[in-house]
Amino acid sequence: MATHAFFKISIDGKAQAPVYFELFDKSVPKTTKNFASLCQGFEKDGRLLTYKGSRFHRVIKGFMIQGGDFTKGNGTGGESIYGEKFEDENFEHKHDAPFLLSMANAGPNTNGSQFFITTVPTPHLNDKHVVFGKVVSGKSTVRAIENLKTQSNDDPEVPVVIEDCGVCTAADIPPPQPDATGDKFEDFPDDFEGELVPRKAYEIGSELKAIGNKQFAAKNNEVAVTKWRKALRYLGVHPFHDEDAEKDLEFWKQYDVLRNSVHLNIALVALREKRYQEVLKETSVVLDNKESLTQAEKEKANYRRGVALAALKNFEEAEATLAQAGSDPAVKKELAAVRQKKKEYIARQRKAFSKMFA
Structure with a gap:
């Protein structure tokens, strides 16, 4: 039976859904023992x-996303349990999918404690880094970290901390649970289990819109x-409409x-919160969709x-x-x-120009 491990992570002090890993201890036992031991805590030289x-x-x-440097x-920095x-150990597993757990290194045979989690397939890392596990739950947390703003050195602008960790079976x-709003879907469609055919995407989009509407009503x-x-x-x-669109x-x-x-809902909130450029962006998307736009x-x-x-x-364009x-x-x-504002603005402009040439 495979070993499993977990991280409880915070982003800027806010707790996220725990991330659970399945470790490939049969094929890379030494590497997985190192990771599991560091999750549990390993005493070495006091x-x-x-x-x-x-x-x-x-x-x-x-x-x-990369972590595991607990010394610097x-x-x-970082340090393995072996030195x-x-x-x-070997390169049996390939970097052929997102959410794989792999060892970071500084060249051949330089594994320590640092690791990374892929967010896309990364075949250029094959035979250079040891893949030793995969994420089996908590993918939304990985995506949340991936989408954080970073500094020029790729360091997140806010702290992303492993608050607790350990091993488990x-x-x-726990099975995936809906969040506090009732949303049970992965944050990103790429992580959805199953085929996102148009009707399924529509069904999920409808449910998420309804959840958003309920939250909007609750302010x-x-x-x-x-x-x-x-x-x-x-x-x-x-x-875009698929090739069978004419049939339906x-x-x-x-x-x-x-x-x-x-898009219009987002524009409404942006308008109320005075984020006017966002309003222009969202309404442009709607107005550009001329073929299917209702009156x-x-x-x-x-x-x-x-x-x-x-x-x-911008009174001229606003009026039009x-x-x-x-x-x-x-x-x-x-x-x-x-x-009226346009009229007053023009009057002020004329007055200002007249003073310039008086």
Whole structure:
């Protein structure tokens, strides 16, 4: 039976879902013993060697996340249970998938305590680094780390700390649980178990939109936008209608309506929070989708875009945009206000120019 290990990780002080690993102890027993021992804590010469309290010091999106330097914390330290370094055990396992656990090194036979977790297949590392395990739960935490902003040396801008670690059995690993909002899906579609056919992507996108709407109603705007953006990632698996679209035009119409509605929801929150450039970005996506855009969506996008343009003092474009936002009383009121502001702005400009040439 394979050995399993776990990390309890915090990002900027906030606890994340635990990451559980299956270790390949049959094929690379020496390497896995080193990792498992450091997860448990290993006494050596009166010192405790452990991953607990250490951090992930190197993050490269679309490649890997690296940690395990518990002596210096910057990628120049670390130590194995066998000594400072130990030899490459074998290269039986290949870097052919994301979420593989592999030894970091400084060249042949220089393994210590540092490790990395792949976030994509990395075949160029084959026969250079020893793969000794894989992530079996907690992939969303790995993705959260991967997507952090980093400094010029690839060090995350916020601390990513292994708060606790140890070994366990497969039976100790809890089944995936929905988060506090009821969201049971992986954060990124690439990690979804199964085939994301268009109807499945639509189903997940719909559920995530509903979760976001519920959070929005509860005034949890940040959570709402997070869920809506996640919905867009799943819907984005099929950015274009497939080759059989002609057979099911009604479905693809609803697919586009769902996607547009999520963009408009994000634009609404951005507008209320005065993030006007974000409003322009989200409404541009909707308005560029001319083929499947409904009149209601067009008017809603133009209204939110027009209000944002007015707030940015682009009164000319704001007026033209709001003129395409329908005849709702709120639209008429906003359009009148923009025209008045435009008039006052022009008057101030003329007055300023007249003083220049007086």
